[in-house]
Amino acid sequence: MAALEVRGLRKQFGGVVALNGIDLDIDTDRVVGIVGPNGSGKTTLFNVVTGVHPATGGAVFWHGQDITNIGAHRIARKRLVRTFQQAMSFPGLTVDENVRIAWEQGRKGDGRWASPGMILEFVGLAPLSKAIAGSLPFGSLRRLGLAVALGVSPELLLLDEPGAGLNDSEAQAFAAVIAQLPPQGIGVCLIDHDMDMMADLCDRLIVLDFGTKIAEGPPGEVLADPKVREVYLGPDKKAAAS
Amino acid sequence: MPVTDNSAGKTGAAPEGARARDRLALLTADNAAVPLPAGVQAITAILLAVLLIALPWLGLGYRFLSIAITTLYTAIGLYGLGLQFGQAGIMSVGHAALMGVGAYASAILSVQLGLGLWASLPFAMALSAIVGGVIGLPTLRVGGQHYIIITFCFCALFVIVLTNGGTFTGSATGLDVGSVTPLPGINFDKLSNNYYLVLAALFLAVVATYLIGNSRYGRTLRAIRENEQLARSVGINVDLHKLGVLMVSGLFAGLAGVLQLYYLRHISPTLFGAFPSLYLALMVMLGGARYLYGPLIGAVVVNFLPEVLNLDPVDSRIAYGVCLLLVILLLPGGVGAGIKNIYCAITGGFETQKQRGSNGRA
Ligand SMILES: Nc1ncnc2c1ncn2[C@@H]1O[C@H](COP(=O)(O)OP(=O)(O)OP(=O)(O)O)[C@@H](O)[C@H]1O
Numbered sequence A: 001m002a003a004l005e006v007r008g009l010r011k012q013f014g015g016v017v018a019l020n021g022i023d024l025d026i027d028t029d030r031v032v033g034i035v036g037p038n039g040s041g042k043t044t045l046f047n048v049v050t051g052v053h054p055a056t057g058g059a060v061f062w063h064g065q066d067i068t069n070i071g072a073h074r075i076a077r078k079r080l081v082r083t084f085q086q087a088m089s090f091p092g093l094t095v096d097e098n099v100r101i102a103w104e105q106g107r108k109g110d111g112r113w114a115s116p117g118m119i120l121e122f123v124g125l126a127p128l129s130k131a132i133a134g135s136l137p138f139g140s141l142r143r144l145g146l147a148v149a150l151g152v153s154p155e156l157l158l159l160d161e162p163g164a165g166l167n168d169s170e171a172q173a174f175a176a177v178i179a180q181l182p183p184q185g186i187g188v189c190l191i192d193h194d195m196d197m198m199a200d201l202c203d204r205l206i207v208l209d210f211g212t213k214i215a216e217g218p219p220g221e222v223l224a225d226p227k228v229r230e231v232y233l234g235p236d237k238k239a240a241a242s
Numbered sequence B: 001m002p003v004t005d006n007s008a009g010k011t012g013a014a015p016e017g018a019r020a021r022d023r024l025a026l027l028t029a030d031n032a033a034v035p036l037p038a039g040v041q042a043i044t045a046i047l048l049a050v051l052l053i054a055l056p057w058l059g060l061g062y063r064f065l066s067i068a069i070t071t072l073y074t075a076i077g078l079y080g081l082g083l084q085f086g087q088a089g090i091m092s093v094g095h096a097a098l099m100g101v102g103a104y105a106s107a108i109l110s111v112q113l114g115l116g117l118w119a120s121l122p123f124a125m126a127l128s129a130i131v132g133g134v135i136g137l138p139t140l141r142v143g144g145q146h147y148i149i150i151t152f153c154f155c156a157l158f159v160i161v162l163t164n165g166g167t168f169t170g171s172a173t174g175l176d177v178g179s180v181t182p183l184p185g186i187n188f189d190k191l192s193n194n195y196y197l198v199l200a201a202l203f204l205a206v207v208a209t210y211l212i213g214n215s216r217y218g219r220t221l222r223a224i225r226e227n228e229q230l231a232r233s234v235g236i237n238v239d240l241h242k243l244g245v246l247m248v249s250g251l252f253a254g255l256a257g258v259l260q261l262y263y264l265r266h267i268s269p270t271l272f273g274a275f276p277s278l279y280l281a282l283m284v285m286l287g288g289a290r291y292l293y294g295p296l297i298g299a300v301v302v303n304f305l306p307e308v309l310n311l312d313p314v315d316s317r318i319a320y321g322v323c324l325l326l327v328i329l330l331l332p333g334g335v336g337a338g339i340k341n342i343y344c345a346i347t348g349g350f351e352t353q354k355q356r357g358s359n360g361r362a
């Protein structure tokens, strides 16, 4: 039994069907990638799984327990934690306070970090601990978003486009940090558009299109799948997607 | 692009003009999140305490002391508003009504059951807290702007209920109470003793605010203020804490209301209507809701301004409006922010605090 099981998950915004019956099994010992074109429902999947939006239908199970629509804060306390595509931090507070807030909430579990400073050390933000989050450059802000999520002591971390807006070297450095998580017992499920990075980083890829899962498997296989190539490139094109 | 918002001290090589501009930005910034060194905080607290304790001995006269008492009990209510607005980001423009709930609860308990200040205080505070929470209930479904309107409506409704409450609320004339039951050796009919009573309560309010601001609870409130969605996703029960802080704010309001009642010895509905409520909102913004002494500063400015400038009520309203505009334009963090920034500019920026890394707020 996988740690996170998504069964027939549906989400409708008025007439827009953002998720059309998604089934997923995600374990906490590896990096799983979710890809798909803009508007395919990736963020909505995270939002519904983590209780930000209520599901229209279907169910989400976490360690066998039904967590569908139980509320975002309860889900976070079960150590299923996510980051946001935008609005990653508490902008008016210091970096240290940002992480401390999350760390104080997560401490009740078997906290893996003895102090918020250790998390900042891990993501490479320790020298900026007294800076105001809102004044950080974008790359540091992404790291802070990750640090805040790590503060909750997640078992599974859902990262929504952690590499978006970063330059190549920043994105690589960020990918290196993410790759260190599963060996420490923190499963990662991430959304990103950078196929090269995803192919390197992920053990498994899931492809969404129009709110439906169209492919799933090892990155090499999935990216070679004609259905996936069609979604990304239109029919009959050969170049690698990025 | 500076990494921190307080880099002015570091730009030693920058041209003088740029430095001056940095300085100005530093002066007008809202630096509530950056702590002052513990020593500075302690000295400020001691100086302020000495000044407030010595006030009745300075021979400033009966009128001055009366305004001082008004200022201090108002400040107590403002500390509650400072908590809900400054920390949790929930503004109210009906806060005088919440003080009124405490004041009227205490007055009614006195008239109906003969309870004095001490006996009625816990009930009055509890009722204010409950009412504060109940008004807050709709906010969980609607946004902050709606809450502001709800508080305004509550304020209007409260005055209507009081005015039509017959002998129970004293209608438009209001209610009278006796003097504060004396403690051994302390007769509160003496103005300076009444002052010390209110000062003691203010002391508790400031200490409570300081402790909350530096606690996990305070950080939780600030998280909600800064990013509600992220707060939820790190496990904070946002709804519960919003109601909670409105109730805590109600406790402060109840305390302030009872002290107001027993200082004036007579209350009527107009004391708790729209204008007093707007003044409270004005004071907390003027002083700086996020700063430990902001509410007190706001209360001092608004209560003493007409006195110092010799303004009649209409002129003082204009003066308040001008003050509020100036603060919004120049000092978004309030006068508290300005004072802290001036101190930091004089002592060479925030570098020293960074090294000491204390946790408090100015
Ligand atoms: N809060 C919302 N209200 C209404 N419609 C929404 C909402 N959130 C998402 N949608 C719609 O649901 C669909 C899926 O959006 P979603 O944000 O999940 O896509 P995505 O795969 O994350 O895209 P991107 O790669 O651009 O981030 C889109 O059609 C979008 O317009």
Ligand SMILES: [Mg+2]
Pocket (backbone or CB within 6 Å): A042, A043, A044, A085
């Ligand atoms: Mg998205």
